[in-house]
Structures are given as structure tokens and as C-alpha cells.
Amino acid sequence: MKRKNSVLSFAGVVFCLLLLLLFNKTFDSYKMRIFNLCAIYITLGLSLNLVNGFTGLFSLGHAGFMAVGAYTCALLTLSPANKEMNFFLQPILPFLANTEWPFFPALLVSGLCAAIIGFLIAAPVLRLKDDYLAIATLGFSEIIRVIFTNTQRLTNGALGLKGLPNYTNVWWSWGVAALTIVFMIRLMRGSYGKALKSIREDEIAAEAMGIDVFRHKVISFTISSFFAGIGGALLGHLLGTIDPLMFRFLLTFNILLIVVLGGIGSITGTVIAAIVVTVLMEVLRVLDSSIDFGLFVMKGIPGLRMVIFSALLMAVILFYQRGLMGTNEFSWDSLGKRLRRIKKRGPK
Amino acid sequence: MKMLETNRITKVFGGLVAVSDLTISIQKNEIIGLIGPNGAGKTTAFNMITGIYPPTRGTVTFLDQDITGHKPHFVTRLGIARTFQNIRLFKELSVLENVFVANHLRLKSNIFSSVIRTPGYVRQEKEMYEKTMMLLEKVGLIDVADETATSLPYGKQRRLEIARALATGPSLLLLDEPAAGMNPQESHELMDFIFHVREQFDMTILMIEHHMQVVMGVCERMYVLDYGITIAEGPPEKIQNDPKVIEAYLGVD
Incomplete structure (x- = not known):
């Protein structure tokens, strides 16, 4: 049984790789961007789920850690010429002016920076609980954003940074997502994961x-910040431009939506929800523009897709109070059981 | 050998003296009772011993080490494990996981070796798993190992809580009303179980209990609290005939 499962898992991984190759060949740049976004949201969703779902701490500070990651990575990878172009109001701090790192070390350092900030914030904030914790983390994330808006020589302030090299491709985004998934599965299977649960x-x-x-909470919070930083950095290098406004509460909310929809405390749920939400956000864009029904033309109402989206969300929450997966995880055994049940019911 | 000694511990909440000058001394392998009417300060005494509240005055000594005011997880690491008055199991975890997690405090690897699964970590995890299975076997919960903790019947949940406490590797076990809400059959089983635990695990036990049949049947010695004050101390026969105890429980004409 165990051997059969690992063969199935291996086949699944190979299938996913083939799919990745296929999409990489056939997708145009618009579809490609959405596809990459899915992976980045998986990383971000899982990192938020580690704190909110598995450790039971209601944190709303994710956007702040993403900002730290995104800015760190951008400042490390931008070429000196590009930096000069960006910082036309005030020159950049001299120690950053000539750094031009390759992507991988920059990505790692941006994760580490976010983790350090997360660690520093964790010490005072994690003495709080529940809604107080949520408000405090939200506050810290806004403080990070406001600091970034006002440190003109470090972050270029409200102007943001443009012309980030487009390093984020399928391999980076999905590679990181896969690593995060494996990390989370192994963490939750081990002794530390059970302690967090x-x-x-x-408590x-x-x-x-x-x-x-307290120590375990700080560990969980720091690791979550690390992955948030990496996710933020990948996002920056996918979009090519970052500014402080991007990292408002709305961004945290999007990720929280994925976590809640997928199931608070389910890795599988987060992965599914990240893909569904990202794709749906784009697919429903049709509703914002005018639609020709042949007999009449429906005028587009900007923002309608969010209404539909909210309705969908409410439906899911009504019928699956604990998200699509609850705290359950995917396994071949449970899938087999379900298939057998469907077969048994069969056509009457 | 002296296991636990509290020296005149006192806890004051605002203007209320919850426990006043409680002095307990427990020898190895004893089963000691802590009884008294509702609100007498028994659970507060437990919370002071296990470090949930620091005492306002007085000291707690465990195996010749001063543990006054230490954090609960540290006290548990030294070897005092406890159960709770209202069962506090990890509800969504399985019976096995509940007990497994109680081994976590003795884990020497850090979080990254648990993710990478270094040989050292894997060996420890295997040992923890084996210890868990052995413990479940001993307390008779092996056949429900994979059930969710809350799906067990009440008596077994109590038993699981004791098993979980034993998994932390204690030398002193504090039981907070283990027979609460049990029917006569279940409380009888509990008495046997407590003796069994003492024999099998070489344990010293301090228990709070209202159920007189259980207390008198199990405890060798007991302390009686009333309004935070120790009103009597001694073996069951002495306590049963102590006028002060009778007054505290039944009132006077």
C-alpha cells in the first residue's frame, strides 16, 4: 500500500512537471503572468496559514513582510544605472548604489531580512492574543509601509522602484512554491508541527x-515572515515595479481570503484555493467590461467582478464553514476511498 | 525521599486571599489528597505549584530545587505533570498525537533538522513514537490510538489526559479532580487506574478530589482546605472524624 502510494506520488510529480513544461511552451505572456501569480500566492498562502491556521495566531501583518522582501530584493538586484534613473529626486544611499547581485542570493537575503523584521516584531506582539494580536500585527505592517514611503534615499519613497529585472519565471515561482509545500508538509508531519498544532x-x-x-510562536512567526519575504520578492520581480501602496492591507486580505477559503490549517486547501482565487480574479474580469448578448448590450460596471467574487465567497463559507478542506489533507488513500464510494453508488 | 515541599505559600488576588500559608510535604510514592469545599483554593494551590501563578509569598521546592515562580513549561521539564479540572485535550488531534506531543519537550533537535529529517532527528522521533505506543498500551488506549481525542467517551478522555501527563516523563503527577463527572463504575475503574499508575510508573501523586469514596479509598494522607486555610491534615480515618472538617463540609447547627 505504502509503496503503491509513493509510486502514485511520483507519477503525480512527473505529471505536474510535464504540465509546467507544456504551459511554459503554450501560454502567452498574459496567461503566463497569471500562472506565475498562482504559484506566488501558494507560497504566500502557505506562509500565512502556518501562523493563522497551524499555530492559531490571528496575524494580519503579511503585506508588511512582503514589502520588506520585495524592497530588499529589488534594491539588491537593480543595476547601478537603473538605480540612478529611479532615484532622481534624491540619490540612493551610497552603500546600495553599486550592488548588483544575482537573483538567488538576493532572494535568500530578502527572505532573511523579512524573517529578522518578523522576529523583532514577534517579541512584543506575540504577548497579545486573538483580535488584539490581529490589530497589532496590522499596525506593524502599516508602520513598515509608512516607513518605506518616507525613507526617500533608501526606498525612493512614494515613487516606488521601476524596471526590476523580470527574473521571476515558471521555474522560480513554481520551484519556490514546491519547496514551500514540501517544507510545510514535512514540518507538520514532524514533532514541531504537532507542537504548533x-x-x-x-495553549x-x-x-x-x-x-x-512563546518560543514556538516566535519560531512559527519568523518562518512565516521568511516565506512572506520571498513571496514578496518574487511578486516584485514578476510585476517589474513596486511601490509602497501595493503593500496595503488589501494584499493581506487577498492572502487571508485564500487561507480561509481553502481551510484554516490545511496545506492542500491553501494550494487549491490559491489557484482558484487567482484564476477567478482574472476570469471574472469579463464582467467589468460591456458584454454583447446579441439582442442587447450590457454596459460594463467596473467592480462587478468583486461583487460576484464576494457572493461566491459567501456561498463557500455558508456551505463549508471551515473552508473547502477544513483541516484535512490530500492523501491517495482518502482519494481511493472516495472513488470507491462513487463507484458503489454508480448508475442506478 | 522528599518529593515536593511548599513552604507557607500564599496567593492574594486583589483583596481576596485565595490560599494562605499552605505547607505541604510529599514523600516519594505517596498518594496525597487535597480536599475542601468549592472555592477553598485547591486549584489555586495547583497553579502555584505548576507555575501558572507565582505565589505572593512562600516557596515551592521540588527535589531540593527551588521552583518558585518558574514558568509552567520549565516546571514540567523538571518533572511535575498535571491534568485539568475541565479536560483540556488537544481536541482535533488524535489520541496518538495527544500523547506524542507530550514527548516534544525532551526533543533535542531544532526545527530545521525536523524538516530535513536528519538521522538524529529521525531516531528521536522513532523513540518518541515507540514510547507513545508503549504508554498507550499500558493505559489501555492502544485500540483507539487513531481516534480523535474528543470522540472518546468521558472516562477514556480523563484517562488520556493522565496518559498525556505521564508522557512528559514526570516524577510527580498532579491530578485535578480526576473523578469529576464520573459514574460509580467509572470512578471505581479510576481508583484501580491510579494505583496501577503508581506501581507501573513509580509515581508520586497529589490529587484534588471531591468524590469522597475515591479520596478515602486511594489517598494515604490528605490536606483539607477551607477558605484558603489548611484546617486539617492526616490519614483518611483521622480526617473523617475531624470536627473542623465536618463543620466545613456540613456546617454547624
């Missing part, structure tokens, strides 16, 4: 079982 279930009991609750 026990903190979610009952007092976890503490009484000898788990250093």
Missing part, C-alpha cells in the same frame, strides 16, 4: 505539557 488547540495545556509556547 497543540498550541492552536489549547494552557500545551504549556503544561512542557512546550515553550
Whole structure:
């Protein structure tokens, strides 16, 4: 049974790789961007789920950590000439003026920077609980944004940074997403993952079982910030331009939506929801422009897609209170069971 | 050998003295009861011993080490495990995971070796798993190992909570009303189980209990609290006939 499952898993991975190759060949640049966005949202969704879903801390500070990652990576990879062009109001700080790093080390450092900021914020913030924690993390994320708007010589302020090299391709975005998925699965399977879950279930009991609750919360928060930073950096290099306004609360909300929709505390759910939400956001764009029904033309109402989207969200929450997957995970055994049940029911 | 000693511990909440000058001394392998009417300060005494509240005054000594005011997880690491008055299991985790997690405190690897699964970590995880299975076997929960904790019947949930506490590797076990809400059959089983735990795990036990049949049947010695004050101390026969205890429980004419 176990061997059969690992063969199936291997086949699944190969299938996904082939799919990736196929999409890479056939998609135009518009579709490609959405496809990459899916992967980045998987990374971001999983990192938020680690804190919100698995550790049970309601954090709303994700956009801030993404901003740290995106800016760090951008400042490290932009060419000196490009930096001079961007910083026309005030010159950039001298120590950054001539750095032009390759993408990989820059990506790692941006994750580490976000993790350090996350670690520093965690110490005061994680003494709070529930909604107080949510407000405090939200506050910190806004503080990061405001600082970035006002440090003209470091981040170019409200003007943002343009002309980021388009490093993010299928291999980077999906590679990172796959790594994050594997990291999360292995983390949750191990002793630390179970300790985090026990903190979610009952903090007092976890503490009484000898788990250093505060330390584990800080670890979880820091790791989540690390992946948020990497996701932010990938996003910056996909879009090619970043500015502080991009990292408003709305961005955190989008990721939170993915986590809630997929199931708070489910890796599978987050992956599915990240893809569905990203694709749907684009597909429903049709509703914003005018539609020709032949007999009459419906005038486009900008913003209609968000209405439809909200309705869909409400429907899901009404029928699946705990998100699409709850806290369940995908496994070949459960899939097999479900298929057999459908077969048994069969045509009457 | 002296296991636990509290020296005149006192806890004051605002103007209320919840526990006043409680002095307990427990020898190895004893089963000691802590009884008293509702609101007498029994659970507060537990919380001071396990580090949930620091005592306002007084000291707690465990195996000749001063543990006054230490954090709960640290106290557990030293070897005091507890259960709760209202069951506090990890609800969504399975029976196996509930007990497994209680081994986590002895894990020596860091989080990254758990993700990479270094040989050292894998060996420890295997040991933890084996220890968990052995413990479940001993307490008779092996056949429900994969069930969700909350799906168990009440008596078994109590038993699981004790098993989970035992998995932390304690030398002193604190039980907060283990027989609460049990029917006579279940509380009888519990009494057997407590003796069984003492034999099998070489345990010292301090328990809060209202159920007189259980307390008198199990405990060798007991302390009686009333309004935070220790009103009596001694073996069951002495307590049963103590006029002060009778007064506290039944009132006077």
C-alpha cells in the first residue's frame, strides 16, 4: 500500500512537471503572468496559514513582510544605472548604489531580512492574543509601509522602484512554491508541527505539557515572515515595479481570503484555493467590461467582478464553514476511498 | 525521599486571599489528597505549584530545587505533570498525537533538522513514537490510538489526559479532580487506574478530589482546605472524624 502510494506520488510529480513544461511552451505572456501569480500566492498562502491556521495566531501583518522582501530584493538586484534613473529626486544611499547581485542570493537575503523584521516584531506582539494580536500585527505592517514611503534615499519613497529585472519565471515561482509545500508538509508531519498544532488547540495545556509556547510562536512567526519575504520578492520581480501602496492591507486580505477559503490549517486547501482565487480574479474580469448578448448590450460596471467574487465567497463559507478542506489533507488513500464510494453508488 | 515541599505559600488576588500559608510535604510514592469545599483554593494551590501563578509569598521546592515562580513549561521539564479540572485535550488531534506531543519537550533537535529529517532527528522521533505506543498500551488506549481525542467517551478522555501527563516523563503527577463527572463504575475503574499508575510508573501523586469514596479509598494522607486555610491534615480515618472538617463540609447547627 505504502509503496503503491509513493509510486502514485511520483507519477503525480512527473505529471505536474510535464504540465509546467507544456504551459511554459503554450501560454502567452498574459496567461503566463497569471500562472506565475498562482504559484506566488501558494507560497504566500502557505506562509500565512502556518501562523493563522497551524499555530492559531490571528496575524494580519503579511503585506508588511512582503514589502520588506520585495524592497530588499529589488534594491539588491537593480543595476547601478537603473538605480540612478529611479532615484532622481534624491540619490540612493551610497552603500546600495553599486550592488548588483544575482537573483538567488538576493532572494535568500530578502527572505532573511523579512524573517529578522518578523522576529523583532514577534517579541512584543506575540504577548497579545486573538483580535488584539490581529490589530497589532496590522499596525506593524502599516508602520513598515509608512516607513518605506518616507525613507526617500533608501526606498525612493512614494515613487516606488521601476524596471526590476523580470527574473521571476515558471521555474522560480513554481520551484519556490514546491519547496514551500514540501517544507510545510514535512514540518507538520514532524514533532514541531504537532507542537504548533497543540498550541492552536489549547495553549494552557500545551504549556503544561512542557512546550515553550512563546518560543514556538516566535519560531512559527519568523518562518512565516521568511516565506512572506520571498513571496514578496518574487511578486516584485514578476510585476517589474513596486511601490509602497501595493503593500496595503488589501494584499493581506487577498492572502487571508485564500487561507480561509481553502481551510484554516490545511496545506492542500491553501494550494487549491490559491489557484482558484487567482484564476477567478482574472476570469471574472469579463464582467467589468460591456458584454454583447446579441439582442442587447450590457454596459460594463467596473467592480462587478468583486461583487460576484464576494457572493461566491459567501456561498463557500455558508456551505463549508471551515473552508473547502477544513483541516484535512490530500492523501491517495482518502482519494481511493472516495472513488470507491462513487463507484458503489454508480448508475442506478 | 522528599518529593515536593511548599513552604507557607500564599496567593492574594486583589483583596481576596485565595490560599494562605499552605505547607505541604510529599514523600516519594505517596498518594496525597487535597480536599475542601468549592472555592477553598485547591486549584489555586495547583497553579502555584505548576507555575501558572507565582505565589505572593512562600516557596515551592521540588527535589531540593527551588521552583518558585518558574514558568509552567520549565516546571514540567523538571518533572511535575498535571491534568485539568475541565479536560483540556488537544481536541482535533488524535489520541496518538495527544500523547506524542507530550514527548516534544525532551526533543533535542531544532526545527530545521525536523524538516530535513536528519538521522538524529529521525531516531528521536522513532523513540518518541515507540514510547507513545508503549504508554498507550499500558493505559489501555492502544485500540483507539487513531481516534480523535474528543470522540472518546468521558472516562477514556480523563484517562488520556493522565496518559498525556505521564508522557512528559514526570516524577510527580498532579491530578485535578480526576473523578469529576464520573459514574460509580467509572470512578471505581479510576481508583484501580491510579494505583496501577503508581506501581507501573513509580509515581508520586497529589490529587484534588471531591468524590469522597475515591479520596478515602486511594489517598494515604490528605490536606483539607477551607477558605484558603489548611484546617486539617492526616490519614483518611483521622480526617473523617475531624470536627473542623465536618463543620466545613456540613456546617454547624
